Amino acid sequence: xxxxxxxxxxxxxxxxxxxxxxxxxxxxxxxxxxxxxxxxxxxxxxxxxxxxxxxxxxxxxxxxxxxxxxxxxxxxxxxxxxxxxxxxxxxxxxxxxxxxxxxxxxxxxxxxxxxxxxxxxxxxxxxxxxxxxxxxxxxxxxxxxxxxxxxxxxxxxxxxxxxxxxxxxxxxxxxxxxxxxxxxxxxxxxxxxxxxxxxxxxxxxxxxxxxxxxxxxxxxxxxxxxxxxxxxxxxxxxxxxxxxxxxxxxxxxxxxxxxxxxxxxxxxxxxxxxxxxxxxxxxxxxxxx
Numbered sequence: 390x391x392x393x394x395x396x397x398x399x400x401x402x403x404x405x406x407x408x409x410x411x412x413x414x415x416x417x418x419x420x421x422x423x424x425x426x427x428x429x430x431x432x433x434x435x436x437x438x439x440x441x442x443x444x445x446x447x448x449x450x451x452x453x454x455x456x457x458x459x460x461x462x463x464x465x466x467x468x469x470x471x472x473x474x475x476x477x478x479x480x481x482x483x484x485x486x487x488x489x490x491x492x493x494x495x496x497x498x499x500x501x502x503x504x505x506x507x508x509x510x511x512x513x514x515x516x517x518x519x520x521x522x523x524x525x526x527x528x529x530x531x532x533x534x535x536x537x538x539x540x541x542x543x544x545x546x547x548x549x550x551x552x553x554x555x556x557x558x559x560x561x562x563x564x565x566x567x568x569x570x571x572x573x574x575x576x577x578x579x580x581x582x583x584x585x586x587x588x589x590x591x592x593x594x595x596x597x598x599x600x601x602x603x604x605x606x607x608x609x610x611x612x613x614x615x616x617x618x619x620x621x622x623x624x625x626x627x628x629x630x631x632x633x634x635x636x637x638x639x640x641x642x643x644x645x646x647x648x649x650x651x652x653x654x655x656x657x658x659x660x661x662x663x664x665x666x667x668x669x670x671x672x673x674x675x676x677x678x
Contacts, residue, residue: 391463392613393447393535393567393618399443399469401617406500407451411438414495422491422506427515434459434515435493446530446566450521457515460526464510470503530657531564535613539565541603545592548602555591556584556665559609571644572612574671578643578653579608583677584663584670615640643671651676 391399415431427433438454450622451459474495486493492504492513498512504511516524531547532538551559559565561652579586582601591602619640642652648663651673 390573391447391467392569394613396447396463396567396621397444397535397617398620399463400442400449402471403449403469403502404442405614406496406498406502407439407494408442409439410496410498410500411436412494413497416495418486418491418493418495420555422467422509423462423512424514425607426513428494430513430515431558433457434533445527446533446562447671448526452518456518458518458521458541460514460516461504462512464506464508464512466508467504467506470505472501474499474501474505515563529563529564530566533566534568534611535617539610540606541591542596544602544606545596545598547586550598551663554584554665555582555586555588555589556670558588560666560668565609568609569578570668570670571641572609572616574644575642576605576609578672578677579612580605581677583674584665585673588678646671 412434413436415434417426417431420426434453437457439459440452440454443450443452447462449461449463451461453459479491487503487505487508489505489509490503491506491509494502496502504513513527516526520526532543548558551558555577556573559568559576560570562568574584580601582605591599591605593599643660646660649660651658651660653673653676656673656676658673660671661674663670
């Protein structure tokens with residue numbers, strides 16, 4: 390499943406095509422994805438202008454000029470493709486569809502934006518902006534980790550008193566938004582912290598952040614920023630909106646490197662894979678404590 394850097398990469402690729410542009414035509418090639426598409430979706434979107442294109446956790450948010458928000462989730466295999474429209478065609482006459490092209494937006498910017506999803510685990514919803522924060526999709530999402538909002542104090546407050554593993558706590562979307570398996574493994578290795586460590590050890594008895602909490606917050610932000618700059622990680626399905634693959638996977642320190650030498654200078658350890666909460670965890674048992 391695409392994680393936060395992949396979704397942010399997609400948002401940045403879609404922004405020039407969609408932000409400030411109107412939906413001149415919308416084609417839905419099936420009635421549902423993971424869930425049914427919004428009722429009368431094509432009719433409700435046609436003519437509307439995208440005021441801004443944002444992101445919350447792993448959700449893409451297109452703010453519309455009528456007060457609604459088009460919420461888009463990529464699921465496991467969803468992707469957007471941006472192409473230049475053939476101006477010889479009428480706005481509603483789209484180019485030949487590829488397999489698994491399910492939704493197509495013809496934008497006034499001249500772009501053709503196509504949503505493709507082989508497994509159909511993605512979904513789209515139209516939600517009034519005034520109800521977005523309290524909507525079931527959004528109301529339990531935690532702090533955004535990409536900006537300055539995440540720091541050691543926030544981690545300490547979220548983890549204080551928790552005996553669950555640090556890996557599980559970091560992947561809890563109610564605490565931190567958008568973090569997934571790859572980038573948690575990478576951030577923990579940079580910080581020298583074991584994924585098996587109790588999350589509560591990052592807070593003092595008074596609930597204040599330890600030095601480890603401060604370091605981890607910085608490393609989480611650094612890993613995510615580097616991944617976004619690299620266009621995300623292309624392991625299976627992820628590609629950028631122009632069709633190019635991300636390349637952050639070429640800089641992995643531990644993820645998917647079981648049995649290989651630890652890349653921390655002077656460590657000499659070997660990357661190990663274990664299973665936590667049904668997911669593979671990659672870490673170095675020698676330098677991550």
